[in-house]
Amino acid sequence: MNITDFDIYGDLLKKESGLVLSQDKSYLIESRLNPVAKKWGYENIGNMTNALRAVPPKELIADIVEAMTTNETSFFRDAxxxxxxxxxxxxxxxxxxxxxxxxxxxxxxxxxxxxxxxxxxxxxxxxxxxxxxxxxxxxxxxxxxxxxxxxxxxxxxxxxxxxxxxxxxxxxxxxxxxxxxxxxxxxxxxxxxxxxxxxxxxxxxxxxxxxxxxxxxxxxxxxxxxxxxxxxxxxxxxxxxxxxxxxxxxxxxxxxxxxxxxxxxxxxxxxxxxxxxxxxxxxx
Ligand SMILES: C[S@@+](CC[C@H](N)C(=O)[O-])C[C@H]1O[C@@H](n2cnc3c(N)ncnc32)[C@H](O)[C@@H]1O
CATH class of the missing domain: 3.40.50.150 (Vaccinia Virus protein VP39)
Structure with a gap:
């Protein structure tokens, strides 16, 4: 993923959820957002990125935020x-x-x-x-x-x-x-x-x-x-x-x-x- 595209996701995630993505996590964007792109009928992430440059539907933003959250947890974590x-x-x-x-x-x-x-x-x-x-x-x-x-x-x-x-x-x-x-x-x-x-x-x-x-x-x-x-x-x-x-x-x-x-x-x-x-x- 090129730097400009990475910045679009980095800025969006920080603004919408607080999540800060470092550049070394760009592989995470690819792996987690591919299914979102498919769900929304985009051929690839690049096409979805173009949609984000315009006025994206808020449901798409919510799906992107959701896909990027880390939900790791367990019962009585750390005891x-x-x-x-x-x-x-x-x-x-x-x-x-x-x-x-x-x-x-x-x-x-x-x-x-x-x-x-x-x-x-x-x-x-x-x-x-x-x-x-x-x-x-x-x-x-x-x-x-x-x-x-x-x-x-x-x-x-x-x-x-x-x-x-x-x-x-x-x-x-x-x-x-x-x-x-x-x-x-x-x-x-x-x-x-x-x-x-x-x-x-x-x-x-x-x-x-x-x-x-x-x-x-x-x-x-x-x-x-x-x-x-x-x-x-x-x-x-x-x-x-x-x-x-x-x-x-x-x-x-x-x-x-x-x-x-x-x-x-x-x-x-x-x-x-x-x-x-x-x-x-x-x-x-
Ligand atoms: C790693 S889990 C932590 C779960 C549990 N608190 C624990 O310690 O095991 C982090 C959770 O924070 C949620 N989260 C991330 N950003 C958030 C935000 N801006 N507002 C509310 N929840 C958020 C994620 O969806 C995820 O489920």
């Missing part, structure tokens, strides 16, 4: 954030004198649903310790196709073997041939919505805990900063913010501060509840 959520964050809320007993969680790049369903299973397990509490899990993504998969809750043998404890597989899934479907009691705990992180977040409401893992890694520094700072505005003052293992706030924003000893866990910079949580983390 530790989920242990911290169960052993430290939930107990924090249990102890908190709370008038409305409502915990609002947002998975901001939910992909095929393993992350929100992992949280839903944990909440189901812990619910008996939190009588009277309501849990809302909002799970969003920019890809409609991956959201449809997430809503279906059907996983391959390979997917359920990655990170999902066998006890949860037996308890919360039903086997159909070589596929496993997550049970309705877990499915209905998660509300899936299309949402682009570049857009106005106030439409989503406020949250106590936000998981925004393994998506900002694809964005540049100003975009990461902008998204993190807008997320912080959607969070309760004593909320918690989880990033992926290779992501950090350091050098990007001061709207959050680290919860020491826990890589990837943050609180709002002016919150006072962090010390309590740090002590609890150290004790677990």
């Amino acid at each position: 530790r954030p989920f242990d911290i959520f169960k052993d430290t964050i939930l107990p924090y809320y249990m102890k908190k004198p709370s008038a409305n007993k409502h915990l609002r969680i947002w998975c901001a790049a939910a992909a095929s649903g393993q992350e929100p369903y992992s949280l839903a299973m944990l909440l189901k397990e812990e619910a008996a310790k939190m009588p009277g509490w309501r849990f809302t899990i909002t799970a969003t993504d920019i890809s409609n196709e991956i959201l449809e998969q997430a809503k279906g809750g059907v996983y391959s043998q390979f997917e359920v073997q990655r990170g999902l404890p066998i006890m949860f597989l037996m308890k919360y899934f039903t086997q159909n041939g070589d596929k496993w479907t997550i049970n309705d009691e877990i499915k209905k705990m998660v509300n899936y919505k299309y949402f682009n992180l570049l857009k106005d977040m106030s439409v989503l409401g406020k949250f106590d805990v936000v998981f925004c893992r393994n998506v900002l890694i694809y964005f540049d520094q100003p975009m990461k900063k902008d998204i993190m700072e807008r997320i912080s505005k959607q969070m309760a003052d004593d909320g918690f913010f989880f990033l992926g293992g290779a992501e950090t706030i350091l050098g990007i924003t001061e709207d959050f501060k680290s919860v020491s000893n826990v890589r990837g866990l943050y609180a709002k910079h002016d919150s006072h509840h962090v010390e309590q949580v740090q002590v609890a983390v150290a004790a677990n």
